[in-house]
Amino acid sequence: MSIEIIKGENDMPTEIPTRATFMLFGGTGDLALRKLYPAIFNLYKKGSLSTHFALVGLSRKALTDEEFRAKIIESISSETDDKAQAEEFASHFYWKSHDVTNTDHYKELGKIADELDQKYETDGNRIFYVSLAPRFFGIVAKNLKEQGVLSTNGGFNRLVIEKPFGRDYASAKELNDELTSAFNENQIYRIDHYLGKETTQAIPVIRFGNPIIEAIWNQNYIKDVQITLAEKLGVEDRAGYYDTAGALRDMIQNHTLQIVSYLAMDEPNSFVDTEIRREKVKALESMEIYDADGVKQNFVRGQYGAGDGTPAYRDEPGVPHDSNNNTYAAGKIVFNNPRWGKTPFYIRSGKKLATKTGRIDIEFKKPIVDIFAKGTHQPAELKSNVLTLLIDPKIGITLEINTKNSAQGMHTETVDLSYLQSDARAAEVPLPYERLFHDILKGDGTYFASWAEVAAAWKYVDPVQKLWDTTQPDFPNYESGSMGPKAADELLARDGNSWYFPNK
């Protein structure tokens, strides 16, 4: 049974457009063409960018401005039918052939930035977006500073870094040291596109905006928390990258632990990035780091075999036939803090699972005494209240509560209070990269990972990766189209729990 709650539509506040010159390294890359230009275009359409902006696309390719602009128009074609508007937007785009290791190229870029600053009156504001292979992140930051590309006339300089941010704590620290030799921490925006998603951004409001929820958000009332980021797709054409990363690095260290931090953190004094980051770090640093035995007991890895008429991971194009890479990872997080002491957070993410879903299921404890189970009545057993936050593909919130069944006599049943975003409203929701670009323009680091958060997440994940790198798995251990290895069910069963989804 389901009771629909109708939610009103909010008026969007208007805002003052930001002036800026963007410099986009990897300007013809897959990410730029598929995600970044449409995101910038939507901000332009909605007025967050005015006519006072320009973008310089950079990579080794030799393109004319006209050729680059044609790519931009193609890239935003699904966002508009207005040819004149698309052309006006694209006229702000310039191309510069650039090799990241060539210092002269940066000097030339600095001159172009000065000219564009004058032409578009951008107040000297500069956004450097590094959408390149990770090995280039550090060298770009260093050269931007050393070759004088940073604005020095009072405008802002912001550096945007794509994922992955390191392969372990040591490499992440090395990268961060390189970046911070050129930029301050508050100028660095580490992208985690899960933080641009509607539901992730809603977590603090759902918690701290509702005393009825925050009052019970602790180990006294919450039995366990479950986070599932499941993909139906396999490795597709990304074997080169994915086989060296795996689910633990690709999904758990960043996206999943970021979601954990919003769910687990204490209430910040105010909703500003510095305060929020402080609380997120505190939460991440209070996760118990496992030794090898702890990893064996509390983490599960998996690799998909054939199923649903599709090949096993090891038979996918580009994947070595003896690959021991994890395409699935699950774990039990335990916090050493007063809020969560006894409440486990179960996390899992994998490829080739039964369904594509991103969701958080929060299971509450049952009443200490079930008074309905006594006396002359024969009611159904009371179920745990479950609050579910749906991230993907549907956005929504559901709450299961126990009530009386309307039949004669005293019987209980569970009903679902649910708010599912309508398709019409979902179509209006800005895409993650659009939200994140908006925040970069406004200088708001709330939905970006700080270095302290990234460091804490790597320190947590490193012992797991280390054990997995040095011990032989029995792969493949789950069928394509299933919900992952049996061991992940046993992980919860040992605590007397089970995955709420899809078994509820």
Ligand code: NAD
């Ligand atoms: P890509 O390979 O499609 O593009 C990389 C770009 O770098 C190209 O424009 C290439 O010409 C340029 N380049 C390579 N070597 C260069 C050099 N020496 N000097 C100057 N330019 C050089 O990569 P992508 O898929 O667009 O990914 C870019 C970044 O975004 C990576 O860090 C990746 O991990 C991250 N990312 C991508 C996606 C995605 O969906 N594509 C998703 C998440 C994160």
